[in-house]
Amino acid sequence: MSAAIERLLEDDRALSHWGGSVLSGLAMALVRLMPVAPGLAYRAASVILTFNETRDENVPLSRSVMVPMHESRRQQAGHSIYTLGQAFSALCSADLHTASKIFCDISELPPTRESSPAWPLSFGDVQGWLGFGAYPVTTRHRIGELAAHALSAALTRLAEPDADVLSDLVGRLHNAMAWDALIAASDNAHDLGVALLPALDSGALLAHPVTHAASAHLLAALSGADPALANQLEDIVLRAYDLLDANGGSQHTKDVLVGCLNRDLVTSPVLQARLAATGPGGPPPISRRPEPIVTSRSVTIFDGLAEQGIVIEQTVQAAGRALSEELGIVRGGNDTRPEHERQLPTLFEEADALFATCSPLPAELAKLRVEAAATLSHDSRVTPDTPLGDRIFGIMRESAQSPDTGNFIG
Known part of the structure; x- marks a missing residue:
């Protein structure tokens, strides 16, 4: 397998020709x-992440004789990104060092971005810095978010810091928002703090406005559980103070950091003075940096039709919604209901009869009908030479022969 993959990676012409048709398989092979x-x-x-598919023609998505489906070459190439994100947890388990390098590539800042001496990171002889970049949730197919959670979980499981991983993260991960996602993803601040303690040493992660809150949770967890680290953590906070002073940081941020320390073990006159100045209430608690407030609501195909100005009778809508909800349950893979509670055949027949009154039938409803018919074609209750079986076969045959089959709606 290794030899075949190496030949493929060295053949730019083959990669350009096959594109996503081989990249998705390549992503699945990475774990082995x-x-x-x-x-x-x-x-x-790296090839999966950087491949640029310029062709936009359609290619087969499935080889189904009944209902052939298609996708564009760009969608095909994008699927390899999705597959890589889904496999990232397994990649971390297979080789954490290599997985950390891939995470740095996923989160890389634009190549024109210069280094930022204002927020320096260091680990041994490795020098790095923090800048500003896109939040991982905005990366294609949310691969950055998936990778951050997987890598964070893997780091949390380490008994001690991994020098190779830290060298990669400190030297190559400049995106402060990626650091924030990596640190905030863990539900075990102490163990992740142990793994990332050398990266905290410069104080930059504690002082930077993006990573401050998540890193402060690591500081508080370490301080509360490991008294032997008191002097080291105190020095880290003092270095963070220096960076805050140099970059216009607030006194509030400083007070949050000193509040993370075990006040009974603080020896620095500067930090002791701040603890005293905060009064009987003590330093302020850690608060997350403000995030955009996102509201959402359930969106159905009928909402989309209404936005297009297509009016659907309420009885048709009710039947369509019931069919869509039941189909979602059946196709979700976790339907544990007894057979007499599974209503897909009945709801399909009701909706199909009402859909016949719509002329023309909107493509969204036609798609719903075909998807329900395809699901019922595997249902043991639907047999040939019955009205329902014949109807399902007719819908599938009609769909297969339609010139619109396989094209995307909208």
Whole structure:
């Protein structure tokens, strides 16, 4: 397998020709490739992340004779990004060092961004810095968010810091929002703090406005559980103070940091003075940086039709909604209801009869009908030579012969 993948990666012409049709398979192969050839796995991941598909023609999505489906080449290439994100937890388990390098590539800042000496990071001889970049949730197919959670969980499981991983993160991860996502993803601040303690040493993660709150939780967890770290953590806070002074940081941020320390073990006159100045109420608590407030509501196909100005009778809407909800339950894979409670055949027949009154039938409702028919074609209660069986076969045949089948709606 390694030799075949290496030949593929070295053949730019083949990659350009096959594009996403081989990249998705390549993404799935990374988990097996990582333990035996980590360098090759990293190269493969880099190709997946950087491949630029310029062709937009459609290619087959499935080989179904009844209902052929298509996707564009760009969607096909994008699916390899999605597959990589879904596999990232397994990649971390297979080779954490290589996975950390891939995470740095996913979160990389634009190449024109210069280094930021205002927020320096260091680990041994490795020097790095923090800047500003896109939040991982905005990356394609949310791969940044998935990778941050997977890597954070893997770091939390470490018994001690991993020098190779820390060297990669400190030296190559400049995106402060990626650091924030990585740190905030863990529900075990102490163990993640142990793994990332050397990265906290410069004080930049504690002082930077993006990573301050998440890093402060690590500081508080370490301080509360490990008295032996008191002097080291105190020095880190003092370095964070220096960075805050140099970059116009607030006294509030400083007070939050000193409040994370075990006040009975603080020896610095500067920090002791701040503890005393905060009064009987003590320093302010850690608060997350403000995030945009997002509201949402359930959106159905009928909402989309209404926005297009298409009016659907209430009886048709009710039947369609019931069919859509039941179909979602059945296709979700976790339907544990007894058979007599599974109403898809009945709801399909009711909706199908009402859909016949719509002329023309909107594409969204036609799609819902086909999806329900395809699901029922695997239902043991639907048999040939019955009205329902014949109707389902008719819908599937009609869909397969339609010139619109396989094209995307809208």
